[in-house]
Amino acid sequence: MSQTERQPTELTLRGQRATGEGALRGVRGVGSLYVHVPFCFHKCHYCDFYSFVDSRDRQGVFLERLKAELGVLAGHAGALRTVFVGGGTPSLLRAELWEDLLGWLRERFAFGEGCEFTVECNPETVTPELMGVLAAGGVNRVSVGAQSFDRRHLATLERWHEPENVGRALAMARDAGIERRSLDLIFAIPGQTLGEWERDLETALGLPVDHLSCYALTYEPNTAMTKRLERGEFAGADEDLEADMYERTVEMLGSAGFERYEVSNFARSGMACAHNMVYWRGEEWLAAGPSGSAHAGGQRWKNVPHLTEWMDGVARSGGYSPIVDYEGQDALRALCERIMLGLRLGEGLDAEDLQRRAASLGVWEAVRMRIEAHRRSGMLTDERERVRLSGRGFLFADGIASDLMIAAQEKTPG
């Protein structure tokens, strides 16, 4: 079991043990939905998502509870524009359960025209049968966790799939009629050279994909890998090499027609992940399943990250999950989030929207001065209508976001 299962959940919202009920009050017409499937067949040591290896088969009960929760959420949703099923390993859910879930979703939710419906897949667990079921149920996009095509580096990450199976999984999706396909790749793996990373990118570009997510390996707190790094069992990648790899990624993918539309996400024209754009543009979405996070009505909250607790809670409260990490409406927090998330995007922030939000808090002058300073140093572009990172600025997105957030949070006199 993952250690996140031990997290305390005794949190109260409006005087009660918190459930999604309070947060959802007044929330209507949300167009995006995230569903979390926590099962995995192996807990990778770099992963900090809520997931665990299920030794008992709880998939059936899980699905019943998920349907109960989705039943409640349906009342707060409008016509869906995006759906994303992540994990965990959603492709580990048995095909007949998938069929049940997809049919049920169709029944309860309204799907908008051209709704983007993504399912995360593990290259080892997909079958033509599963792909058929997904496609028939309206799934039109898969995201396959490839991470690397080099066995040695896969082993470092504790990923045990065969590199060839990545291409096989994508082919299965294509053959089943799933039109949009993405791969996840990881670079700056300990021991990886720039040349090896370039080969991974070349291999990925040779596969039937329209979207690539390329992440620098991140040592998330409380993961097994971070603890091993801290114990000195291996050395992390050199900062210069990591920067070289990132710059090379932008270059290689750019010349292959994949535009960087977010720090770590690259897509052919029009193929950006609409669901993830909802996160980065600060729009609303609902979430189902343990540890799923939602953002609606200016609030953020997270379902309890514990399978049994979530299942019990949902059963007890008629479909509402117990929740943790609730954050209510807060204009300053929202402004900071806009800055942090918007700067990550190729399109950047809408300058007018930013000015309006900052001005209402009386901090626009402070923020504007910092924006001008970063424009002068070439970190932000000179476009007046957008606040947008330059190519070089992307390498320092955190520092610039932090700096603007400081300006927003400093009390301006008067």
Added chain:
Amino acid sequence: MARSGYDRCSRPSEKPVGVFGCVIGASGAVIVTINPASIMQIRNFSIIAHIDHGKSTLADRLLQSTHAVSDREAREQFLDDMDLERERGITIKASAVTVKHMVDGEEFMLNFIDTPGHVDFSYEVSRALKACEGAVLVVDSTQGVEAQTVANAYLAIGQDLQLIPVVNKIDLPAAQPDEVAMEIEQILGLPAEDCIYCSAKTGEGIDELLNRICRDLPGPRPPETDKLRALIFDSHYDDYRGVVVYIRVFDGRLRVGDKIRMMGSGRTYFCTELGKYTPKPTKVAEMGPGETGYLIASIKTLADVRVGDTVTQDSNPAAKALEGYEEPKQMVFCDFYPSTTEGKGNSFEELRDAMERLALNDASFTYQPVHSEALGFGFRCGFLGLLHMDIIQERLEREGGVEVVQTAPTVTYQLELTSGEVLEVHNPADLPDPSTWRELKEPIVRTEIIVPREYVGDIMALCMARRGVFKSQTALSETRQMLTWEIPLAEIIYDFYDKLKSMTRGYATMDYEIIGFNPERLAKVDILINGAPVEALSFIAYRDTADKRARGLLVKLKKEIDRHQFEIPLQAAIGGKVIARETIKAMRKNVTAKCYGGDVSRKRKLLDKQKKGKAKMKSIGSVEVPQEAFMAVLDTGE
């Protein structure tokens, strides 16, 4: 009543026996007196030893054997009453205990004056020894003579004390009492056959030791005048009673109610209480020549009492004070700043309160407020030595409840100006322009190092590298040697002891004594970050090795300062001439790879934390320098 302890006598009609008399005071309190004629039956003595050679256990055993402490109430190491002392196995404060002992029907009063055992406290040892006529020199039979054995023995011999050598811990399987007795003879010239073999643990040899103390040690000298002269040899602060002054009466008598005068400071007080620790505090009505005890006189702070001063009667003062002791001399300095981590005990005000409280019961360290551009407001403190510094830091944190940041220690330099004036400088930042001074002198110590023979070569090389001047080499035994070197103190405080210990797998011991100041080729090294000089990082160093030390410092600094968006040169310079240089490369990348819906709150908080971290940093030459950088740099390791 004779063997049952003074605090038990109950009948006022009982006749005094031996040295001791006993009366019940008006209030009913038990008061102990001395028969004035019995001065020759008083023995004032100390126990001196190298650290961990069993001094405190021996002291306890002596108290137990005289029945001053019952077996039941005998807790280990009765005389050490601070936790810290117990933990570190050292005694910080000297205290005096009075017990009695019968030899062949003759009763003796034993005034046992406890002394600290460590290298830094030779000053405290010397002032305690002033009150004694003799000393028991304890050597561990499994360890042999060590550096502090020698240093303490020299101090005692220097004050004409009679020594009784004791070979302790003979119950241990590894004991080699005969060899150790030979070492004592070899190095200190005390005949091996005079050594008492004992075990403080089993009690073996304790009776013999008590008898020897009574028979071999001289009694107090006869009074030279009937006017009161009592020497202050220690003092401590008691929360309830104020300052408790330890005195040794040499001449005349002192009574409760007397108006007394401190001959050095000229201050006058009324003596409100006299007493002895037996070891429980026991009041007495008066004290005469040869006696040792405590004095309470409504003295508010330790600063009002000068150790070494002479107490006399205000109305009938002595003509001349006793030969005094020297003022404690602070030779090692460092700064304490409140820690910047958030929380209780981390403000300047709390640090100041803790300093003031600590100063109440340790008059031998000094402190004055300072401001550092890097660390804010704090205190520059002076200490007797390195251990003293560590103890003060621990006591500040433990007893004062504050968290402190400590800078690297420096020594006191003597600066001779062109005007002929001599200044003391212990902060490189205080060094004036080189054109205004003629000579900079640094303190030199004589150090005795005792080391197994196979390490002699290594230690010689170490001392040489630290600008040492070789003085002598003496064989203690077939396997051990004593080396005497003169070395600048600045080289000793800079990780010398750690090096010594690690090079000899812990076998070497050392002690040192400051013998004077020497003019040296010294220079102030400035550290520049991105071209901006950082006063808090400057240091005084020996010119010929300054570049090596500067380079080590820059390498550490480089590790502590995060990369910035621009390249940062780090330089060390003497008078504008760069002697070492390092470069922090420009940062290439500062961006979170993954940030999705569930990550927003956590990532936002992380960026907020980056911001808070920045607030704590000091901006120098547009470089954000974390406090850790100052600390790591000031850490003296290489």
